[in-house]
Amino acid sequence: MKLFTAEQIRALDRYTIEHEPIASIDLMERAAQAFTDWFVQHYPASRPVAIFCGMGNNGGDGLAIARLLQAQRYTVQCFVMKLKAQGSDDFETNLQRLQELTTVTLLERAEQLPVALPDDALLIDALFGSGLDRPVEGFPAQLIQFLNRTKLPTVAVDIASGLFADRPNGSGDVIVKPEATFSFQFPKLAFLLPGNAQYVGEWYVGDIGLHPEVIQQTETSWFYTDAAAARALLQPRTRFSHKGNFGRALLIAGSYGKIGAAVLSAHACLRAGAGLTSALIPQCGYKIMQTALPEVMVMTAGSNKKIVSDFPPLGAYDAIGVGPGLGKDFKTAKALGGLIEKMISPMVIDADAINLTAENQAWLAKLPRQSIFTPHPKEFERLVGPVANDYERLARAKEFAQRYQCVIVLKGAYTAVVLWNGEVHFNTTGNPGMAKGGSGDALTGILTALLAQEYDSATAAKLGVYLHGAAGDLAAQHNGMIAMTATDLIEQLGHAFEQLNHA
Ligand SMILES: NC(=O)C1=CN([C@@H]2O[C@H](COP(=O)(O)OP(=O)(O)OC[C@H]3O[C@@H](n4cnc5c(N)ncnc54)[C@H](O)[C@@H]3O)[C@@H](O)[C@H]2O)[C@@H](O)CC1
Ligand SMILES: [K+]
Incomplete structure (x- = not known):
């Protein structure tokens, strides 16, 4: 699914008004109706509602919502933040429509605060929407601070007042x-x-019927991967498939005390459908891996028992994932540098392999094209230097991906898959229960398995991140966010694939 800037959305609104065609006041009514339909499903009519409206179209929505909720037998109090003599046309029309039914309280100055609200009130915020063009100050800021201080549950219409839709807010902004x-x-x-x-x-999104053709034609580099988008990426597995079709995957992972990371990534690789999964690990992990995962073929290399310090020829593998629990020993670094130089097919580079790359930036120029990096925020900063905010992080990731023709998977809530062509795909699955050790190892295994199955890097990254989150959501359903482990997530991968197959 596409994401647009506030300016693009305004253009889509205008196009819809002209070409559907629909009067702008009727489009506002449609938006207010969509909000109201959603609201009545989520909040009971027994609770009083207080709606705070600005004088733009967001405020117009708020006034229409007040009228529609009143028709649904909600007890509604409506306040208008009066900053000027005249509001937008559609605001004025809705103000008139509402005033025919009920009184509207005007708020013009700080002395009118606090306003008395019932203890069990629900607040609806319709002060500013996507038309916000500067940080909120003065009386509007005081009003927002008052609303936040009430600690009453608040629902924002379109976007929280004070939050910019597509650019950074200052740290002191009132929102x-x-x-x-x-x-x-x-x-x-x-x-x-x-x-x-x-x-x-x-957050919830309601369809207000903006023109589908113009949505399709409007270009963007921002997307989000929902079930439909992920489903479209999934390749069918046919009856005639055999293990050779699904590729040979290799995980290079683990060091003394961190063999678990190797086990988790190999386990996830198996569950994500690789035909043959191998692991190159230090000698100390040999029995552990063979016992934990009999399906995995295990290699050890190098004279040091505690670390991976040598890579044998690895031409036989379709995809290699490197990094989980690997450690940063200089011998491991040397071997990894050599591997990067020799490899031609894309690799998955995670954890300590990212840290080692950050310390050896000369490797970047030699990296196989379309390799996938999977940094969490700290690892990303080691790679590119400090970043000031989320927008800058994305901009730097785009730059990095373009410069080195790679994929950056910025891990976090709504993991962002940043592609070499400048596209950013936000993931929609996952939950805070996944913020635990081992979760990233599982992702590396999944991505390596998908590359081995001949998914291209961009598809593997989008689909793999989606499945990882979906499996995490299933694990949370079964075990709860607090107790769930990375192994629980991996064991749900099968169900995550099935769920997606039927999406
Ligand atoms: N355009 C359309 O057809 C539709 C718009 N809709 C609603 O319209 C909203 C956008 O409406 P608008 O473009 O009128 O913008 P807003 O309602 O967000 O408010 C803009 C008004 O506030 C002023 N303003 C901006 N920042 C301010 C600040 N920091 N302090 C004080 N005043 C400030 C602006 O100068 C302008 O007068 C959307 O968020 C959505 O809720 C919906 O009704 C759906 C259809
Ligand atoms: K709002």
Whole structure:
């Protein structure tokens, strides 16, 4: 699915108004109706609702929602933040429609705060939407601070007031902290960035019927991978397949005390469908791996028992994943440098292999094209240097991916898959229960398995990250987010594939 900037969304709104055609006031009514339909499913009519509206179209939505909720027998109080004499046309029309039914309280200055609200009130924030063009200050900021201080559950219309849809906010910006956001037609880029979590809450998207043709034609480099998008990436496995078709995968992983990382990545590789899975590990891990995973073929190399210090010729493998638990011994580094120089097919580079690459940046020029890096934020900064915020992190990842013709998987909530062609694909699966040791090792195994099955790097990264998160969600359902482990996730991979197959 595509993601658009606020400016592009405005253009899509305009196009829809002209070409559907539909009057802009009717499009607003459609948006308000979509919000209301969602709201009545989630919040009972027994709780009083207080709606805070600005004077732009976001406020217009709020006024229409007030009217529609009242028709559904909600007790509604409506407030308008009056900053100027005249609001947008559709705001004014909706104000008139509402005032025919009920009174609207105008809020013009700080002395009117705090306003009295019932203890069990639900708040709806319709102060500013995607038209926000500067940080909120003065009276609007005081009003937002008041709303946040009430600690009452708040739902944002389209986007939390004060949050920019597609550019960074300053650290001191005043922004509504909703428990949920109901957004029109598309999630905003801001929703997918980890630093904004408290300004988004759970987010939902309602279809308001923007013109499908123009959505298709409007170009963007931002996407998100939902079930439909992931389903389209999955290759069918036929009755005539045999293990040779599904590729030979190799994991180079583990060091003394971290053989578990090698086991987890190899286990995930098996579960993600590699035809043959091999592991190159230090000697100390030999029995552990053979016992834990009888399906895996195990190689050890080098004279040091505790680390991988030598790579034998590895031409027989279709895909190699390197890094989990590997350690950063200089002998391992030397061997990895040699491997990178020799390899021609894309590799998966994780954990200590990323750290070693960060310390040996000359390797980057020799890296097989379309290799996949899977850094968490700290590892990414080791690779490119410090970054100031989520937007800068994405920009640097795009630059890096383009320069070295690789894929960067920026791990986190909404893991971002950044491609060499400048595209960024945010993942939609996964949960905080996955923020645990071993989770990344599992991802490396999955990605290596998909590369071995001849998925190209971009597809492997998008699909693998999606499946990893989906398996994590299933593990959370069975074990709970607190107790779930990386092994639980790996054991759900089969169900994650099945679920996707039937999506
Ligand atoms: N355009 C359309 O057809 C539709 C728009 N919709 C709604 O319209 C919203 C966008 O509406 P608008 O473009 O009118 O913008 P907003 O309602 O977000 O508000 C913009 C107004 O606030 C002012 N403003 C911006 N930043 C400010 C700040 N920091 N302090 C004080 N004033 C500030 C602007 O100058 C402008 O007057 C969307 O978020 C959505 O809720 C929906 O009704 C769906 C259809
Ligand atoms: K809002």
